[in-house]
Amino acid sequence: MSDTTPNKADRFRIRATVVVLVVLLIGSxxxxxxxxxxxxxxxxxxxxxxxxxxxxxxxxxxxxVLVNGDEIEINPRKIFPHGRFKxxxxxxxxxxxxxxxxxxREQSKRTLERVAEELLPGREVVAIEGRRRVWDVDxxxxxxxxxxxxxxxxxxxxxxxxxxxxx
Amino acid sequence: xxxxxGPAISRIPQNLIRWPAAWLTGHEANAAGRLGLFRIVYCVxxxxxxxxxxxxxxxxxxxxxxxxxVFAGRWLVDPPWIFYELIVPCLVASLVLLLLGLWTRVxxxxxxxxxxxxxxxxxxxxxxxxxxxxxxxxxxxxxxGGDWSATYSLDxxxxxxxxxxxxxxxxxxRFVLPIRAVMVxxxxxxxxxxxxxxLPSAPWFTQDNLFGHLTLQRRVRNALDGNPIMxxxxxxxxxxxxxxxxxxxxVIFEAAFLLLLVGGRIRALILSTALIFHAINGIxxxxxxxxxxxxxxxxxxxxxxxARAAPVFAPLARPVRTAFGSxxxxxxxxxxxxxxxxxxxxWEYTRLPQSVLSLGGLVNMVTIWYPxxxxxxxxxxxxxxxxxxxxxxxxxxxxxxxxxATA
Numbered sequence: 001m002s003d004t005t006p007n008k009a010d011r012f013r014i015r016a017t018v019v020v021l022v023v024l025l026i027g028s029x030x031x032x033x034x035x036x037x038x039x040x041x042x043x044x045x046x047x048x049x050x051x052x053x054x055x056x057x058x059x060x061x062x063x064x065v066l067v068n069g070d071e072i073e074i075n076p077r078k079i080f081p082h083g084r085f086k087x088x089x090x091x092x093x094x095x096x097x098x099x100x101x102x103x104x105r106e107q108s109k110r111t112l113e114r115v116a117e118e119l120l121p122g123r124e125v126v127a128i129e130g131r132r133r134v135w136d137v138d139x140x141x142x143x144x145x146x147x148x149x150x151x152x153x154x155x156x157x158x159x160x161x162x163x164x165x166x167x
Numbered sequence: 168x169x170x171x172x173g174p175a176i177s178r179i180p181q182n183l184i185r186w187p188a189a190w191l192t193g194h195e196a197n198a199a200g201r202l203g204l205f206r207i208v209y210c211v212x213x214x215x216x217x218x219x220x221x222x223x224x225x226x227x228x229x230x231x232x233x234x235x236x237v238f239a240g241r242w243l244v245d246p247p248w249i250f251y252e253l254i255v256p257c258l259v260a261s262l263v264l265l266l267l268g269l270w271t272r273v274x275x276x277x278x279x280x281x282x283x284x285x286x287x288x289x290x291x292x293x294x295x296x297x298x299x300x301x302x303x304x305x306x307x308x309x310x311x312g313g314d315w316s317a318t319y320s321l322d323x324x325x326x327x328x329x330x331x332x333x334x335x336x337x338x339x340x341r342f343v344l345p346i347r348a349v350m351v352x353x354x355x356x357x358x359x360x361x362x363x364x365x366l367p368s369a370p371w372f373t374q375d376n377l378f379g380h381l382t383l384q385r386r387v388r389n390a391l392d393g394n395p396i397m398x399x400x401x402x403x404x405x406x407x408x409x410x411x412x413x414x415x416x417x418v419i420f421e422a423a424f425l426l427l428l429v430g431g432r433i434r435a436l437i438l439s440t441a442l443i444f445h446a447i448n449g450i451x452x453x454x455x456x457x458x459x460x461x462x463x464x465x466x467x468x469x470x471x472x473x474a475r476a477a478p479v480f481a482p483l484a485r486p487v488r489t490a491f492g493s494x495x496x497x498x499x500x501x502x503x504x505x506x507x508x509x510x511x512x513x514w515e516y517t518r519l520p521q522s523v524l525s526l527g528g529l530v531n532m533v534t535i536w537y538p539x540x541x542x543x544x545x546x547x548x549x550x551x552x553x554x555x556x557x558x559x560x561x562x563x564x565x566x567x568x569x570x571x572a573t574a
Contacts, residue, residue: 006192010340014188017312017348024304025355140383140400143390 190428191340191347198342200335200470202309203268203318208469210266212461213282213301215530217255217262217514218521246288252515254285259520260511267503268320272310279306297456304352305345305461313345321503325496335470346465353462354424361421371414378410379403385453394533397451420444432557435550438466442543449536457532460539 006014195201258281265274282302309315316322317333333339364371371377382400389396403410420440426433442463448454477484491499513519525531 006340010192013312013341013344014191017191017308017344018184018187020307020311021348021351024352028355028359142398143396 191351192343193347193430195338195343195346196468197336197338197470198346199317199333199337199339200319200473201465201468202313202315202342202345203320203323203335204469204473205465206268206271206309206315207266207319208464209301209305209461210262211524212464213262213278214259214520215524215535216298216301216458217259218525251288254281256511256515257281258285259514260507263507263510264503267506268316268322269500269503271316271320271322275306275310275315279303279310282306298458300349300352300462301458304349305465308345308348312341312348314341315345317342321496321499324491324499349462349465350427354427357421357424361418364418364421371418376404376407376410378413381452385451389451389453394453395450432550432554434466435546436554438463439543439547439550442539443547446536446540446543449533450540455532457535460535 258278261274261277261281265271265278279302286298286302317326317337318335323333363369379400382397382403386396386400403413423437424441427437442460445456445459449457510520514521522528
């Protein structure tokens with residue numbers, strides 16, 4: 001048997017919910033961010049998202065590089081064959097971005113060092129390597145880039161596990 | 168002489184409070200059962216999302232690339248390494264206890280606090296995460312106004328022993344409130360998104376061939392990530408009217424979330440369209456709103472699904488139910504605690520729970536949308552047919568002479 005009549009506790013719940021709703025709605029309007037992010041972040045919602053690069057294929061990717069910096073990809077499929085790396089698949093997907101600011105490259109290297117030094121010793125991992133890869137892009141082609149032949153493919157540092165960071 | 172307007176005007180402030188309260192506690196079928204099942208689905212989904220998270224990596228993430236969130240900015244500017252090491256396994260253990268429905272209110276609060284702190288740091292690196300609902304709003308409203316422990320939980324089992332249990336069909340205010348409160352936030356989120364896009368200063372309508380560039384850019388990104396590549400990218404470049412149509416469609420679609428307030432088939436139409444929209448974005452455009460998927464389960468009558476599926480699974484469920492019913496509550500509590508601790512530890516030191524949740528890597532943030540797209544499309548088609556039928560039925564009735572009047 002269903003009872004839908006609010007009792008005293010229910011009335012309190014209703015008031016509390018209404019108050020919280022009002023605070024959240026006013027808060028998100030006041031911050032101008034939309035509820036998708038507030039109160040978890042202080043990001044504005046639609047500032048960078050729709051700033052698209054110009055038309056041509058080559059520049060399309062290069063502008064991405066300029067905006068985000070060089071991209072270092074960690075490819076653990078080669079480096080972590082046993083899949084025993086603590087961060088696992090999540091780590092695989094993480095990319096570090098170097099932006100055109102002082103010390104950016106150095107800081108990202110230090111991040112890789114930290115991964116090697118603090119997270120991986122004693123595990124069945126051989127090494128961790130950061131690489132910078134840039135492909136020639138034709139976004140209209142299928143696939144839009146020659147995945148196996150990046151134009152630039154250089155190592156940004158290899159860190160032997162268990163021996164400390166060295167590169 | 169007093170006019171009737173006087174009392175009517177004086178009732179407005181009262182009604183301003185009464186109407187929202189009445190809407191927030193309106194009827195939702197099988198609300199108690201739905202919330203209990205939703206709690207289980209929510210915990211599994213949250214654990215699935217945590218597979219992608221690796222908090223320790225943020226320990227030395229370049230500071231100038233991070234944006235300070237409200238939580239992290241105020242409370243934990245620079246947390247020690249132990250924070251990053253412990254937060255995920257603790258959150259995992261809390262979610263397991265919440266899934267079992269053990270100390271549900273306390274666990275809801277723990278999940279809210281730990282999830283909020285974790286997300287505050289992670290969103291400092293990646294803003295487009297759409298996790299506000301899963302990490303904040305759902306546990307918040309369950310804590311303040313809701314009760315998702317009344318069914319399908321160890322807490323409910325204990326209460327039934329003391330004759331305080333409720334049935335799955337109960338639709339009391341504490342079961343409807345969180346559903347409607349989350350719906351308000353969803354409506355507000357989409358509606359404000361439409362408003363932001365419609366602002367004269369926004370690039371949505373002013374930028375040249377926005378969808379064309381977006382499609383091309385995402386194709387490159389998807390190719391790099393090994394995800395499906397959107398076919399026919401030239402469509403938006405060749406046909407500007409199609410591109411303009413897409414812009415208008417998105418704005419109208421987002422504003423149409425206001426119609427969720429209406430309920431019924433209109434609600435089903437909006438929700439099914441939203442799922443199709445998210446699925447297409449997630450699969451081909453690389454605009455993944457995967458964390459928001461869980462919100463839609465809150466508006467579906469999971470209890471009626473369970474009731475329909477129950478006869479099929481009855482031979483399997485019967486021995487489990489018998490064993491569960493005859494086991495001492497303390498034994499179940501201790502087992503639940505051990506399971507939670509074990510899952511937290513295994514999460515930290517192995518990949519076993521993650522592999523189980525992702526079905527050996529088969530399910531990820533993109534592939535999870537593969538089954539959603541056809542199911543949502545069928546749902547959409549069904550709702551449209553139902554709507555057309557009811558419209559045709561209305562027209563026929565309107566066209567017929569009034570038989571009662573003739574009689």
